[in-house]
Amino acid sequence: MTEDTPKPARKRQARGQRRMEQLLDAAAEVFAEKGFKGASTNAVAARAGASPGTLYQFFGNKEELAEALMARYVDRLRAAHGEAFDPALASLPLDELIDRVIDPLIAFDRANPGFPALLADPDLSPELAGAKKPAQNVMFDRLDLIFKTRAPHLEPDQRHRTAEVAVHLFRGLLPLIMGAAEGEELAAVTAETKRALGAYLSSVIG
Amino acid sequence: MTEDTPKPARKRQARGQRRMEQLLDAAAEVFAEKGFKGASTNAVAARAGASPGTLYQFFGNKEELAEALMARYVDRLRAAHGEAFDPALASLPLDELIDRVIDPLIAFDRANPGFPALLADPDLSPELAGAKKPAQNVMFDRLDLIFKTRAPHLEPDQRHRTAEVAVHLFRGLLPLIMGAAEGEELAAVTAETKRALGAYLSSVIG
DNA sequence: TTTTAATACGAGCAATCACTCGTCTTTTAA
DNA sequence: TTAAAAGACGAGTGATTGCTCGTATTAAAA
Known part of the structure; x- marks a missing residue:
């Protein structure tokens, strides 16, 4: 069990960072269109205006690319939610609580269709x-915390469930939300x- | 616009029918394990104990195979639901109505994991x-019909929604149901x- | 029995894909 | 200014895939 990270830790230049972002943007599009298996790394590179070799200079393989994309989504989601989440939320009326949680989440998912x-x-x-x-877990943890203060009588078991x-209920309705035209x-x-x-x-929680 | 079906309508022997069932069974397994794109037709044929050539004697291409599998699922679902559905259902108490619809549906999905x-x-x-x-639409149509008799005051628009x-709500919770261990x-x-x-x-419908 | 059609095989083809590597250019460090 | 490192390219490679086709076997029709 060595302590140091096994990564050679290459130095990135500003240009390289920009390229990575472009590649992740392209990956988000192509993955959303074709799915993970259906998307070719060459297509991702091409959409980013780069060559296959360039893509593999920043991401070791196709999976690492998807992992990095997912990690970026999680960061953005945490940021978007951090603003809309404050401890006082748990004491709000249920309808308002739902508004405060769901509205930014829907906005995020619609702004980042590759994520769902x-x-x-x-x-x-x-x-x-x-x-x-x-x-x-971003959603799950926040919800669990809210329920903990809001319905302290619930067994942890049932609270988790x-x-x-x-979360799954919302995710189930997401396709409807994603497919809906802006407006009515x-x-x-x-x-x-x-x-x-x-x-x-x-x-459940009254 | 010719009236006859463009299909040459090949004569199937009993042996051929059996092979098709075997191939569909195998396809259900492999698709469930690897997804549509991830499943290779050669792997499906191999699991059915057949050769690639045999598979393509019955299904013109990979998509037709998946379509035939889906069609078989729909048939089975209709059969399973036809039994559990009768017009009197609409007048039942809501809880009981849900039991009568959801229980067979869960049983079907768990018995046919390739379907969801x-x-x-x-x-x-x-x-x-x-x-x-x-x-x-199997689910959707039945639900719409039930709501029509049960909540006639609803606008068709809102009834459809x-x-x-x-349906989406149930589908969202399906992963939880499929992943749960039998029992508690x-x-x-x-x-x-x-x-x-x-x-x-x-x-919604009181 | 003979003939015709359905079933079965599996080696192999053309296309695609993830990924490499040798070479060149640009940026940073010395 | 020069050396070293990071970035960029894209033709090419080995593996995989969907699918074909020539041939052989089995079953039904004649």
Whole structure:
């Protein structure tokens, strides 16, 4: 068990950082369009205006590319949520609490369509599935914390399950949300999502 | 616009029918394990104990194979649901109605794990996506019909949306259901699914 | 029995994909 | 100014895949 990281820790230049961002942007698009398996690394490189060799200078293989993309999503999600989340949230009326959590989440998912697409993709390797967990836990942990202060009588067991169900419930309605046209349709689907969440949660945590 | 089907309508022997079933069984397994893109037709043939050439004698290409598999699922689902569905259902108490609809559906999905896996697979071609619709409409149509008699005051628009949300809500919780171990865990997740559905539906259709 | 068609095989083809490597250019460090 | 390192390129490689086709076997029709 050596302590140092096995990575050679290459020095990145500003140009390299920019290239990585371009490649991740391209990967987000192509993955969203074709899925992980269906996307070719050459296509990603081409969309980023780079050559295959350049892509592999920054990402060791296709999986590392997807992992890096997922990691960037998690960072952004945490940032977007950090703003919309404060401890006082737990004492809000349920409807308002849901508004405060769901609205930014929907905005994020619609602004980053590659994120839910990659999350939902079933044919990811075990390593990548591991990289997905943090993304799922971002929501789960926050919810669990809220429930803890809001419904302290709940057994941890049931609290966890409630959080998990709430997350999956939302994820199930996401395709409807992602497919909705901005405007009336989106508003209707959003309202319905909140109604479903609110109905479920109030039946559990009062 | 010719009237006859463009298919040469080859005569199948009993042996051929058996082979097709074997190939579809194998396809269900391999698709469930690797996803549509990740599954190779040679692997499907091998698992069925057949050669690639034999597979392509019955299915013109990989997509037709998946379409045939999906069609077989839809048939089975309709059969399983036809039994559990009768017109009197609409007048039942909501909880009981949900039991009668959800229990056989969960049983079916757990008995045919390839079905939800294939349904959820994102990287299917447009043709295959079209083949998915009947499967989705099996549930949707039944729900819409039930709501029509049960909540006649609902606008068709909102009724459709309610059915769609109910279907997606269930589908969102399916991964939890599919992953649960038979017994206590499955019972808990099933109960939670019914609770979510019941809470949502009673908030819409009273 | 003879003939025709359905079933079965599996080596192999053309296309695609993830990834490499030798070479060149640009940037940073000395 | 020069040396070293990072970035960039893209043709090419080995492996895999969907699918074909010539041939052989089995079963049904004549």
